[in-house]
Amino acid sequence: MTNKSNAINLEFNVMKDDFSRAGEASSKIKKILTQLGIVSSVTRRVAIATYEAEMNIAIHSLGGKIEVTINPNEIIIIAVDNGPGIEDVKLAMQEGYSTATNKIRELGFGAGMGLPNMKKCSDEFDIVSKKGKGTKVFMRISLDSKPV
Amino acid sequence: MKLLNIIKEIDLEIIAGLDSENQDNEVKGVYICDLLSLVISKAQPQDIWITIQTHVNIIAVSTLVDMTAIIVAENMEIDEETIAKANEVKIPIFRSKLSAYELASRLSRLGI
Ligand SMILES: Nc1ncnc2c1ncn2[C@@H]1O[C@H](COP(=O)(O)OP(=O)(O)OP(=O)(O)O)[C@@H](O)[C@H]1O
Ligand SMILES: [Mg+2]
Numbered sequence: 331m332t333n334k335s336n337a338i339n340l341e342f343n344v345m346k347d348d349f350s351r352a353g354e355a356s357s358k359i360k361k362i363l364t365q366l367g368i369v370s371s372v373t374r375r376v377a378i379a380t381y382e383a384e385m386n387i388a389i390h391s392l393g394g395k396i397e398v399t400i401n402p403n404e405i406i407i408i409a410v411d412n413g414p415g416i417e418d419v420k421l422a423m424q425e426g427y428s429t430a431t432n433k434i435r436e437l438g439f440g441a442g443m444g445l446p447n448m449k450k451c452s453d454e455f456d457i458v459s460k461k462g463k464g465t466k467v468f469m470r471i472s473l474d475s476k477p478v
Numbered sequence: 479m480k481l482l483n484i485i486k487e488i489d490l491e492i493i494a495g496l497d498s499e500n501q502d503n504e505v506k507g508v509y510i511c512d513l514l515s516l517v518i519s520k521a522q523p524q525d526i527w528i529t530i531q532t533h534v535n536i537i538a539v540s541t542l543v544d545m546t547a548i549i550v551a552e553n554m555e556i557d558e559e560t561i562a563k564a565n566e567v568k569i570p571i572f573r574s575k576l577s578a579y580e581l582a583s584r585l586s587r588l589g590i
Contacts, residue, residue, distance in 0.1 A: 349533070352538070353534075353535055353537070354538070356538065357542060357567075372545075374523075374544075377518075377543065378519055378542070382518070393497070415532045437514075437531065438512055438513055438517075438533065438535070438536075439515070440517075441516055441517035443516060444515050447518070
């Protein structure tokens with residue numbers, strides 16, 4: 331954790347297929363926000379957004395990381411991974427669209443709601459993906475945003 | 479209603495995570511679903527979550543949105559890892575042979 335000019339920066343690595351640790355990064359982020367006294371409606375948004383980002387990296391990517399910057403008026407979340415990237419981002423953003431395998435679905439994943447959830451929780455949302463390269467999701471959550 | 483009172487009224491098998499502190503936590507609502515992305519966006523703080531998912535990820539889902547407890551329906555087998563994690567983070571997990579519907583009906587009769 332580093333603290334530069336009133337901002338707190340957190341960084342968590344997320345490994346591919348690491349289900350036993352899946353949810354750890356988002357749980358740690360939530361704990362820190364709670365300790366910092368961030369209002370619970372904002373903490374809820376961040377918890378949902380980082381959880382979905384973490385699971386997508388663990389399930390669909392080759393591994394990556396989640397960076398969280400806590401500023402005095404907003405929280406910035408950046409989730410990046412090392413590939414394989416998303417062919418059709420517009421399709422991936424649709425509610426219900428999922429390429430999750432049956433094995434993964436049996437564990438309760440694959441509703442195709444992760445990316446829509448992230449967008450819903452953000453005041454600003456952006457996703458850039460390049461096939462063969464990787465995916466980057468940017469989310470900004472304002473500290474005075476309404477409950478979801 | 480306090481969690482402890484629910485345990486007294488409904489025959490729930492105590493699996494993990496319950497302690498003298500969280501047994502007094504309030505249960506304000508019930509949420510039933512097995513798709514984790516729906517659960518995390520729709521379950522509310524202080525809900526009790528009825529599910530047949532038993533993988534360790536249910537612990538993160540429940541604590542991230544501040545649910546009070548998890549009830550595993552239909553007597554599903556619960557992963558060792560899930561039990562260990564529930565004890566570590568102190569989220570109560572119960573099990574019942576009842577279906578989600580029967581559990582919800584009983585909770586409803588208790589006024590939840
Ligand atoms: N980081 C990623 N790398 C590669 N593909 C991804 C990534 N994130 C999402 N996708 C693709 O986009 C689809 C939709 O993602 P989304 O999170 O909305 O649903 P899901 O992960 O399949 O199911 P859920 O999140 O509801 O459990 C995924 O099935 C996958 O094909
Ligand atoms: Mg997802």
